Structures are given as structure tokens and as C-alpha cells.
């Protein structure tokens with residue numbers, strides 16, 4: 430059977446990338462609303478209700494509206510926005526979260542695609558909290574840098590208009606209330622909000638998320654190799670994973686630690702750098718914000734959901 434897929438928001442940054450990734454697929458029929466009617470509620474409702482799977486690549490309010498326009502029991506949804514990531518009845522679209530998560534996504538009617546920022550820190554922290562190496566109330570800090578496509582069409586246009594005059598490194602979310610905090614806290618299994626302070630750089634695509642850990646105050650200070658092993662063992666235990674764990678390495682610099690390194694792929698690579706004498710560890714996740722961070726993740730989830738119907 431050919432599955433009918435509708436990308437609501439297919440002309441935006443995430444939507445276009447998904448459409449490109451699906452363009453050559455024979456198992457899929459892409460149904461498209463004409464560009465001039467892309468914000469016409471009645472047209473969207475018609476396409477949403479005739480799709481087997483609708484992928485929402487919209488601002489949060491529009492994504493909520495799309496869900497409300499679905500009037501049948503058959504259209505399944507992948508929502509790339511922030512609207513439903515901690516909502517009841519939605520499966521979190523990070524198949525590597527736990528051993529059962531890929532199956533949960535495959536069977537779900539509603540899947541919330543993860544945010545680009547929280548995915549890396551969740552991938553790093555959750556196995557450590559699950560293994561009891563970090564307590565749930567650990568004071569987590571997240572920082573890092575993302576390419577400007579993370580901000581969607583408007584930010585892309587702003588950066589491209591300014592060119593070399595755009596800021597090279599711009600810290601933001603300085604109110605310390607980034608929209609990804611609920612998701613990060615919930616899926617990293619933390620009992621209190623992390624401090625999350627990202628930055629955007631003058632490059633289009635790719636990101637590094639960093640989680641530095643000061644471990645000295647813990648009753649039992651885990652060694653770096655235990656932290657690395659807990660993370661590596663988790664991903665090795667999965668049947669399928671696009672998350673890679675770099676071998677432990679004591680390096681001062683590496684060209685691999687670079688936000689654009691995995692652009693054009695759906696891979697996320699995790700690094701664990703440690704100094705046991707100082708009881709300090711630095712966790713890093715590198716990925717393409719439009720790959721595993723958004724569109725690649727949506728296609729990964731779509732493929733899991735299609736296993737049921739094609």
C-alpha cells in the first residue's frame with residue numbers, strides 16, 4: 430500500500446527538508462496543498478483528513494489548530510512543533526529514548542517530534558540518571574551553539590541579509606526560561622529544571638549541545654569511565670539507533686567537535702570527556718539541527734509508523 434503523507438507547512442525550513450527526503454520514495458504519496466492556500470483552514474482540513482500520516486511543520490498555535498481540524502480516527506500525526514511534546518496521549522519521537530520507545534512510536538496515533546536543543550542533552554543525561562550515576566535532582570546546565578536555521582525562515586532571512594555583519598556568536602534565552610525546558614526535564618528524568626542557555630552562530634546548520642558536570646559534591650562520585658560505559662551500553666542495547674557514542678579520549682582539541690560536522694546526516698554523536706582527579710565531566714552531543722534535530726528525526730519516526738501500514 431502507498432501511504433498518503435501530508436506535510437502541513439511544507440514550504441518552511443523543516444517541511445522543505447522533509448519533502449526533499451521523501452521525494453524519491455515509492456512507498457509514499459505526498460499530497461500537497463497549493464502554496465497560495467497553505468494557510469487556508471478549509472484546504473488544510475481537507476488534506477489533513479485525507480492523509481494517512483500528517484507531518485506538522487508549523488508554529489505551535491498552527492500545529493494545535495491542525496490537530497483540532499482532524500475529524501477522523503485514521504489520520505496519524507507527527508508534530509515537529511513544541512506544542513505536544515509533554516502532552517498526554519502523545520509519544521515522544523526519540524526512538525532511542527528507551528528500549529520500548531521505537532515500538533511505542535510505531536504504534537502511536539500522535540507523535541511529538543523532539544526539539545532540536547533537548548535531544549542531545551536527553552540522549553546524554555537519561556542513561557546516567559537511569560543507571561543511578563546522576564541523581565534526578567542534579568543541577569544540570571546546558572549550553573551550546575546552533576546554526577541559524579534553528580530559528581526557522583525568519584532567522585534565516587535575517588542572517589542571510591546581514592551576511593558577515595551578523596553576529597558570529599550570540600547567546601540567547603537570557604531570561605533562562607527556554608521553551609524546551611519542560612521537555613528536557615521530563616525526558617532526561619530530572620526532578621528540577623536545568624539551566625539552559627544556548628547560542629546561535631553565523632552558520633546555517635549544525636549544532637553542539639554541551640552539558641558540563643561538576644560531580645565533586647555527590648555522595649558517590651562516578652568515574653568518567655562509568656559514565657561513558659552507561660551511555661555506550663544504553664545505545665548498544667537498542668535494536669536500531671542513529672546515536673553513536675565516541676570512544677573515550679583524552680584530547681585537548683579535535684576537528685570532530687564542530688557543530689557542522691554531521692550536517693546532511695541523521696546521526697547524533699555523543700562524547701564524554703572526563704577528568705577524574707577534578708571530579709569533572711563534559712558531555713557533548715553533535716548533530717544536524719535539521720537532521721536528527723528536526724526533519725531527519727521526523728522521517729525516522731515516519732518510517733517506524735509506516736511499518737504498520739505499508
Ligand SMILES: NC(=O)C1=CN([C@@H]2O[C@H](COP(=O)(O)OP(=O)(O)OC[C@H]3O[C@@H](n4cnc5c(N)ncnc54)[C@H](OP(=O)(O)O)[C@@H]3O)[C@@H](O)[C@H]2O)C=CC1
Pocket residue numbers: 437438439440441442443444467468469485486487488489491509510511543544545578579580581582583718719722723
Ligand atoms: N528549524 C529547526 O531547526 C527546527 C524547527 N522545529 C519546529 O518545527 C516547526 C517549523 O519550524 P521551521 O520549519 O523552522 O519554521 P519556518 O518558519 O521555516 O516554517 C513554518 C512554515 O509554516 C507556515 N505557517 C505559519 N503559520 C501557518 C498557518 N497558520 N497555517 C499554515 N502554515 C503556516 C509558514 O508560512 P510563512 O513562512 O508564509 O509564514 C512556513 O512555511 C516549528 O514549530 C519549529 O519550532 C523543530 C526542530 C528544529
Ligand SMILES: CC(=O)N[C@@H](CCC(=O)OP(=O)(O)O)C(=O)O
Pocket residue numbers: 509510511543544545546575576577578579580584608609627628629
Ligand atoms: C537557533 C534557535 O533560535 N533555535 C530555536 C530552536 C527552535 C526549534 O527548533 O525549536 P523546536 O525544536 O522546539 O521547534 C530556539 O532555541 O528557540
